[in-house]
Amino acid sequence: MSSESAPVIVWFRRDLRLADNPALTEAAALGRPVIAIYIHQPDGVWREGGASRWWLHHSLDSLGRSLWALGIKLHLLRGPAEDVLIRLAQQTGAHSVLWNRRTEPWANHQDTALASTLTGLGITPRSFNAALLFKPGIITTQAGRPFKVFTPFWKACLAAPPPAPPLASPAALRPWNGTLAGESLDQWGLLPTKPDWAGGLRQSWQPGEAVAQSRLTEFLSESLTEYAVNRDHPAQPGTSRLSPHLHFGEISPRQMFHAIRRTAEPGLGSERFLAELGWREFSAHLLHDYPDLPARPLRREFENLPWRHDPDGLTAWQQGRTGYPIVDAGMRQLWATGWMHNRVRMVAASFLVKDLLIPWQDGEAWFWDTLVDADLASNAASWQWVAGCGADAAPFFRVFNPVLQSEKFDPTGAYVRQWCPELAALPDKWLHQPWRAPADVLRRAGVVLNKPLVDHDMARKRALAAFAELRAG
DNA sequence: TGAAATGTTGGGGCG
DNA sequence: ACGCCCCAACATTTC
Numbered sequence: 001m002s003s004e005s006a007p008v009i010v011w012f013r014r015d016l017r018l019a020d021n022p023a024l025t026e027a028a029a030l031g032r033p034v035i036a037i038y039i040h041q042p043d044g045v046w047r048e049g050g051a052s053r054w055w056l057h058h059s060l061d062s063l064g065r066s067l068w069a070l071g072i073k074l075h076l077l078r079g080p081a082e083d084v085l086i087r088l089a090q091q092t093g094a095h096s097v098l099w100n101r102r103t104e105p106w107a108n109h110q111d112t113a114l115a116s117t118l119t120g121l122g123i124t125p126r127s128f129n130a131a132l133l134f135k136p137g138i139i140t141t142q143a144g145r146p147f148k149v150f151t152p153f154w155k156a157c158l159a160a161p162p163p164a165p166p167l168a169s170p171a172a173l174r175p176w177n178g179t180l181a182g183e184s185l186d187q188w189g190l191l192p193t194k195p196d197w198a199g200g201l202r203q204s205w206q207p208g209e210a211v212a213q214s215r216l217t218e219f220l221s222e223s224l225t226e227y228a229v230n231r232d233h234p235a236q237p238g239t240s241r242l243s244p245h246l247h248f249g250e251i252s253p254r255q256m257f258h259a260i261r262r263t264a265e266p267g268l269g270s271e272r273f274l275a276e277l278g279w280r281e282f283s284a285h286l287l288h289d290y291p292d293l294p295a296r297p298l299r300r301e302f303e304n305l306p307w308r309h310d311p312d313g314l315t316a317w318q319q320g321r322t323g324y325p326i327v328d329a330g331m332r333q334l335w336a337t338g339w340m341h342n343r344v345r346m347v348a349a350s351f352l353v354k355d356l357l358i359p360w361q362d363g364e365a366w367f368w369d370t371l372v373d374a375d376l377a378s379n380a381a382s383w384q385w386v387a388g389c390g391a392d393a394a395p396f397f398r399v400f401n402p403v404l405q406s407e408k409f410d411p412t413g414a415y416v417r418q419w420c421p422e423l424a425a426l427p428d429k430w431l432h433q434p435w436r437a438p439a440d441v442l443r444r445a446g447v448v449l450n451k452p453l454v455d456h457d458m459a460r461k462r463a464l465a466a467f468a469e470l471r472a473g
Numbered sequence: 474t475g476a477a478a479t480g481t482t483g484g485g486g487c488g
Numbered sequence: 489a490c491g492c493c494c495c496a497a498c499a500t501t502t503c
Contacts, residue, residue, distance in 0.1 A: 398503090405475090
């Protein structure tokens, strides 16, 4: 076999796109036959949750079609990535294996082992940063330590040399003529059956690179200028809704960064939106520096907080039956569509952790299973932020009042009415706190009162007392 | 990327 | 005109 004909393996992971894909671009540059693969690892730690599996199915389907249009088949393989890749590389006489790095520590461990085995076999491994604006480790304090506060971290990012401009999709790839026994997407059973709960997901989302790009373009032209204000109003389409596309790598943060810089007026809207990319970046870098971020509080003393064991409370929260309309609306939006508005995520999360005193890890696990944008770093860092135990976290005593938040950010009640239709006929005045409504108002609105799980004033005091105990002990 | 408790100020009613 | 009180509005402190 001549060296020119030895194929290059491109291992797709959380980079399910053709444009700005360094591994794919490198494969095109090598001029060798390309074997494109995706490896499903159903037994891994932090395996994809239900909503993520639904998204993954459709995103892989979309990527497969795009590659096929270039004459390349996306091969679907299953098993531990090291075993699968090494077998495949030997079997096909591969020259090299190229991939874009993921942000999860378990994946990086896997990569390191894999790279050294491949090297030992005379096969060239190469990996690229494509999921983040800045490679973890290069943004540090003067003293060379990782940042633990967001603002200086993000300032340092913006002062660093900017991320490289995004790469174009490869114009042509050289097909590989061999065959290999791959699987079909349907065999992987990523889609829910018995019951099929994905109806709301299908109505809300369309995975894939092309949709991600058009969503970005539309957002930049229509929503960016008012973003700083509208992003906080859950009834308005003021956010980009790009999070799941970003998580699966259908669009890259570099593409977004440069699109904002290129097309947007400098202003509060673009600054705030860029800063959201900054929080994503901050979370990923934190996970890189603190691999147990998903499991353990950064501030270890929070393990001693007198958390409550309350399975019924947890279930009521998950099902949107807390009796607090804004919390229930959010949890139902999550269940129905695989997504929750950011403002409401904070309110609902604060309620679980502080009003119910249920460990943040339980909320993290639920979000992991139900969010289409579930991301190990962002999910863990955000829950720790809410719980007050993370880096640059909200202080524990910052307890969201679900009634005030609802009145402030959903003043017309459009969001609550959409997701809690049983309350829709209540006048605005009582919509956010139906338990205070006079009996005749309830009767006229046809509302049967769902008594709140806890009284917020009591719960707030209980949380503060628990926190005080922590500090004393 | 809070909210409640507490403190301060100033206008207006009233004796 | 003055002191006193009330209280809304705003600011600061505390959790």
